[in-house]
Amino acid sequence: MSTTDASTRYSQPGPYFGAYGGRYVPEPLVAALDELSAAWEHAKTDPVFQTELADLHRNYTGRPSPLTEVARFAAHAGEARIFLKREDLNHTGSHKINNVLGQALLTRRVGKRRVIAETGAGQHGVATATAAALFGLDCTIYMGEIDTERQALNVARMRLLGAEVVAVKAGSRTLKDAINEAMRDWVTNVATTNYVFGTVAGPHPFPAMVRDLQRIIGDEARAQLLERTGSLPDAVCACVGGGSNAIGIFTAFLDDPGVALYGFEAAGEGVDTPRHAATIGKGRPGVLHGARSYLLQDEDGQTQESHSISAGLDYPGVGPEHAFLADAGRATYRAVTDAAAMEALRLLSRTEGIIPAIESAHALAGALELGRELGPSATILINLSGRGDKDMVTAGEWFDLIDRDAAQS
């Protein structure tokens, strides 16, 4: 059966995804990773855990998230039919909450009282602080100093929720350094602390566990689209930084050979400039933050700084399962510039009354081009992974929307 072949070929349990993944971590962390792996293996088939999580999804997050057809937007994409999976409507405003609630439940099961997390734009930090408040856990969020300045409102949000926010001053003072600092905290405090990792990167079990917790996006969307149109989409689109929203929507379609999968990385100011975050497009395999995957690095293996207008995609690594899917040819990865993403953000706002996160706008821009390639008979599913409220300062500056006199008064 082709379906069986496809599932053994593309569905990987971890720790390895083809040549990628693994656990490239200091020995002191291995016991914690083993403990987490065992707890997750048990929880994911435990009906009590699954019932608790399903209740949180429904009554706290507001799942299932809707599927919205966007005909006025699609008129700009070669008249293809386009559907948005509305993760922007989740509590806290993005798909990040799906993963965080699962890991918070798991933290309680392993008997720990404190959670730590890294955050770039602040979405994962806000989601983790939210879950910590809900579960009564102590919470420390590591955030690059530059990001704390770029995302001051999210810092305030996390503090209001009761979290301690640590501005990381090391290295490039962005997401990659926040992860380093969170790992140092974890090595030191592993007896009391669980690391709630935000994406499908990092050492095993994080890529597999976060994938399992995010696959609800694609599982819901696949059923919703079948019910709505009677068929599967021709293409599924998502933005890729670390890659959790993309894996979340791709996983349900891995064994559907007729469904093309597209991940859109951040091209920043252009993939031929040094200022981009197109890890799969321009990187080479290497090890960062505990896993082997594609990586933006110099010839000496030093990690290079990435750039994107979107803090959530501004990461020089990518999850190992994406590296595997790219090499296997199952998913296609393209890059979208800052400028193209911002145009798509404005277009969706004006045609549909939906202001997307700049991250998600990369998927929208990619789909606009893809729709023109595929033509009017195509159906395209896009993961709208987050809402754009957090990006209003950036958008206001980009489009010159803020009245300077009013802003100063």
Place this chain on the structure above:
Amino acid sequence: MTAGTAVSPVEARIRAANTERAGAFVGYLPVGFPDLATSIAGAIALAEAGADVIELGLPYSDPVMDGPVIQRATQAALAGGFRLRHAFEALREITAAVDAPVLLMTYWNPVLAYGVERFADDVVAAGGAGLITPDLIPDEAAEWLAASDTHGLDRVFLAAPTSSDTRLDAAVAASRGFVYTVSTMGITGARADVDSAARTLVARLREHGATNACVGLGVSTAAQVAEILGYADGAIVGSALVAALADGGLDRLTDVARDLASGTAVLPAGR
């Protein structure tokens, strides 16, 4: 030379230190801090002041096992233009000048990027004894285990207080030179007390067949060196030496290294 039958120079040196004195003093300095020439002079001064084994740190952009002192030094080295070829230059000059065996301490990605075989070749050509790999566990080390065997290089893996018995077995079996015994759960940096967990861990490592267990993380005084050598084969000092070089240059480094080395002079009771 055939690995496995030949005696590792690091192991031989640590055994000799345990025969002649209370044990070995292992000292760490990063390449390229505050500049390449001073880092080379620093490592030579460290050996001349009494370090039995030198750990030469390779600056890396994402050093997750390192505390603030070593982070600042290695980030300064990178900002100052450190390239991998400088590590081999430093290794060549240091090993030509001193008898103490020199290990490179490196995170794994620079080795991968350079090519594991090529890296091993160049370590041998520069007179290096082997590698300490803080973010490479034996489970992921197949390529390095093979290359270090072919090239007769030492390979030092870490053991932690949280490591299971199975993992201690693996660390002892995979390591050659010594087992890096992580004294406490944490990162590099001076601490007032070296955790009693270190004593327990060394005892567990001995039960699993370790002949050379050296204790590191948080060691910064001669008294701590002496205390550790009461139960372990070597004491590893990093941040305190880096801080001395940063604050007072080669003179201060030499003073601190001599003082730390004096901690090896005391033969513990019963030995």
